[in-house]
Amino acid sequence: MKRIIRSRWFRLGVFTVEAVGVLIIGVLVYLGQFLFVPDLTALEEGDPAPTAFMLYRQEEAVAAGKKFKLRHQWVPYKKISPLLRRAVVLTEDGLFWEHEGFDVEAIRTALETDMKEGRPKFGGSTISQQLVKNLYLSPSKNPLRKIKEALITWRLERTLSKKRILELYLNSIEWGDGIFGVEAAARHYFGVSAANLSLEQVARLAVVIPNPRKMKANGDGRYVTKRSRWVSRILVRQDPSLAPPPVVEEAPPAEPVPAEAAPLTGEAEPETEEEIIDDRP
Numbered sequence: 496m497k498r499i500i501r502s503r504w505f506r507l508g509v510f511t512v513e514a515v516g517v518l519i520i521g522v523l524v525y526l527g528q529f530l531f532v533p534d535l536t537a538l539e540e541g542d543p544a545p546t547a548f549m550l551y552r553q554e555e556a557v558a559a560g561k562k563f564k565l566r567h568q569w570v571p572y573k574k575i576s577p578l579l580r581r582a583v584v585l586t587e588d589g590l591f592w593e594h595e596g597f598d599v600e601a602i603r604t605a606l607e608t609d610m611k612e613g614r615p616k617f618g619g620s621t622i623s624q625q626l627v628k629n630l631y632l633s634p635s636k637n638p639l640r641k642i643k644e645a646l647i648t649w650r651l652e653r654t655l656s657k658k659r660i661l662e663l664y665l666n667s668i669e670w671g672d673g674i675f676g677v678e679a680a681a682r683h684y685f686g687v688s689a690a691n692l693s694l695e696q697v698a699r700l701a702v703v704i705p706n707p708r709k710m711k712a713n714g715d716g717r718y719v720t721k722r723s724r725w726v727s728r729i730l731v732r733q734d735p736s737l738a739p740p741p742v743v744e745e746a747p748p749a750e751p752v753p754a755e756a757a758p759l760t761g762e763a764e765p766e767t768e769e770e771i772i773d774d775r776p
Contacts, residue, residue: 532647535654542569546667548629568678572662576692582701582726588622596623596652624648626664670707684713694737698723
């Protein structure tokens with residue numbers, strides 16, 4: 496009997512601890528919104544540059560004794576190639592239009608990978624999470640920064656439309672040394688505006704986002720070439736009208752007929768008797 500009573504008290508104690516833990520976490524999340532989350536209504540219009548990540552790169556360059564030139568030009572959503580918008584969502588966050596800031600399956604996969612490798616990498620970030628990191632946080636991967644990122648992301652998704660989030664993202668992310676935003680990237684790598692990028696160009700810009708200072712959108716690296724071709728094929732599969740027109744091979748020019756062999760009447764030379772086929776009924 497005593498064992499049964501002890502067991503019940505033990506289970507009650509565990510339940511109480513868990514309930515208190517959940518309550519504490521809930522309070523921290525609620526307070527965290529006010530302690531860590533900036534005024535996101537300021538993002539509803541205009542260009543938020545310079546972002547925290549732009550300033551971080553500038554400070555990094557100064558500390559290393561290097562010159563830093565910021566290349567950034569804001570463009571509205573409608574002046575960004577629809578193909579680029581689709582390519583970036585495809586490569587960075589396939590469920591962007593469906594989730595509420597967090598891709599649970601991607602996070603679970605990332606955590607499983609982290610556990611197998613024995614060290615945290617905190618992967619599985621969505622476009623919304625990446626935007627928050629670029630706008631407000633450092634690239635540090637410590638748990639406190641991830642908590643801040645989660646809190647701000649949660650509020651961001653409830654403050655801005657998906658369209659606005661993608662517009663901010665494409666205008667603020669890094670695309671090379673000192674190159675931030677799609678307009679600066681398009682002009683730097685391809686000499687065109689963000690609105691006039693070709694299928695191949697948008698695919699190349701999309702695949703270098705994970706490491707834009709190492710991979711060049713206009714380079715001939717194996718990964719960029721192979722991956723961008725894959726992205727192009729997916730985009731064409733989604734919209735067959737993007738496929739380039741088939742190449743029509745021209746027939747080789749006819750060899751000139753020697754003057755002495757040409758017929759005098761302008762008609763075709765009569766066939767020889769052996770070549771005539773009787774096709775009468």
